[in-house]
Amino acid sequence: MAFRPLPAKAPAVLLREAKPLKAIFGHARRLGHLQRLLDSQLQPAAREYCRVASWREGSLLLIVTDGHWATRLRYQQKRLLRQLQAFEEFANLTRILFKVQPPTVQGGAKGHTLDLSTDAAATIQATAEGISDPNLRAALERLAAHARPKD
16 A cells, blocks of 8 residues: 655645744734834834734733834833824733843854964864874875965
């Protein structure tokens, strides 16, 4: 008895028919709409740091990726609350909570990078030639290959 997978369905069909996916998609669209409303009331510079995380029982939870902006938004909380309550979607808004959560993806190493001089590379290469462990020797040779000539 061979396993025969079900035929693939188009994403639009899945979103219309599969109840769990439909619920997730609906929730994502709702959060996207709430995010647009929030963005309309935030300073342009603050928009990239502030995301709607949840909206339930009169409480709006915002994730702020920068502590500086979280502090600024906390000072503006009453104004923001009044402005958001003007929208029908936020009519029963009673409080805004801010949670600072730095981005999980860190950018590449920024700042100072070490340059390996040709003299240092020659020393590393000479050391590699005297090493009997093939893995260590290969690692030292790769390191020595990173030498940059002085301009």
